Amino acid sequence: MHHPTRLPIIAGNWKMYKTPREAIDFVRTLIPLLEPLSAAERVICPPFIAISGVAEALAGTSIKVGAQNVHTQTAGAFTGNISAPMLQGLVDYVIVGHSEVRQYLGDTDAQINQKVKAILAHGMKPIVAVGESLAQHEAGEAAAFVHSQLRGALADLPAESIAEMVIAYEPLWAIGTGRNATGELANTIIGGIRHTVAAMYGDDAAQAIRIQYGGSVKPGNMAEFMMQPEIDGALVGGASLNADDFAALVRIAIESKQHDGR
Numbered sequence: 214m215h216h217p218t219r220l221p222i223i224a225g226n227w228k229m230y231k232t233p234r235e236a237i238d239f240v241r242t243l244i245p246l247l248e249p250l251s252a253a254e255r256v257i258c259p260p261f262i263a264i265s266g267v268a269e270a271l272a273g274t275s276i277k278v279g280a281q282n283v284h285t286q287t288a289g290a291f292t293g294n295i296s297a298p299m300l301q302g303l304v305d306y307v308i309v310g311h312s313e314v315r316q317y318l319g320d321t322d323a324q325i326n327q328k329v330k331a332i333l334a335h336g337m338k339p340i341v342a343v344g345e346s347l348a349q350h351e352a353g354e355a356a357a358f359v360h361s362q363l364r365g366a367l368a369d370l371p372a373e374s375i376a377e378m379v380i381a382y383e384p385l386w387a388i389g390t391g392r393n394a395t396g397e398l399a400n401t402i403i404g405g406i407r408h409t410v411a412a413m414y415g416d417d418a419a420q421a422i423r424i425q426y427g428g429s430v431k432p433g434n435m436a437e438f439m440m441q442p443e444i445d446g447a448l449v450g451g452a453s454l455n456a457d458d459f460a461a462l463v464r465i466a467i468e469s470k471q472h473d474g475r
């Protein structure tokens with residue numbers, strides 16, 4: 214059964230889409246669709262440059278803002294980067310460890326761990342993305358690999374902050390490919406993630422932490438994931454760029470969790 218205190222969380226990762234102007238216009242379309250759906254947490258993660266405009270447009274609503282990445286250090290000679298203190302007050306959440314950042318910017322689990330610490334130290338909540346490659350998936354190594362990613366990314370954190378965090382399980386072979394995992398498979402891996410969290414920080418933390426599925430989530434497959442007891446929400450790329458689709462995902466999440474036996 215789904216843990217009653219885990220509020221479903223649907224986060225839209227806009228990636229490198231939308232100018233600041235487009236972002237504000239789009240958010241104005243989203244507000245009336247998303248604002249009534251408060252039985253799930255809704256998070257918008259625009260590009261850095263659009264964050265302040267989006268945050269301003271969302272002021273007074275229950276819709277949260279997130280960033281797509283952050284630097285490990287709080288300040289310094291790091292051209293082109295954004296630090297946790299710069300995001301503090303503007304965003305509630307920060308995605309770290311997204312596979313595109315791991316792949317193109319070379320983020321390691323140790324760096325992701327530093328980023329998580331910086332985010333928590335500045336009063337924000339990390340969404341830690343993990344997931345295996347197609348080769349690892351086919352070799353049956355998904356659970357072991359995700360476990361090792363988590364061991365690194367979640368090392369030595371303040372235990373009381375674990376319940377606030379979000380983990381996103383995103384198999385690489387499902388991101389932007391139209392090839393989603395099955396609900397059952399994602400539920401199994403996510404159950405394993407909860408085990409890893411329990412081993413590191415205890416059962417209470419593991420039962421409280423929210424774990425999303427991500428990878429080609431769309432209205433047509435959302436219920437399959439959200440009906441699973443271990444899955445608490447979704448991290449959504451492509452479908453979050455369409456207002457009706459994103460609202461449909463949130464609605465399906467709420468309906469699915471109301472029907473899972475609680």
Ligand code: PGA
Binds near residue numbers: 387391449
């Ligand atoms: P997608 O992206 O929904 O477009 O597959 C998911 C993600 O990268 O978070």
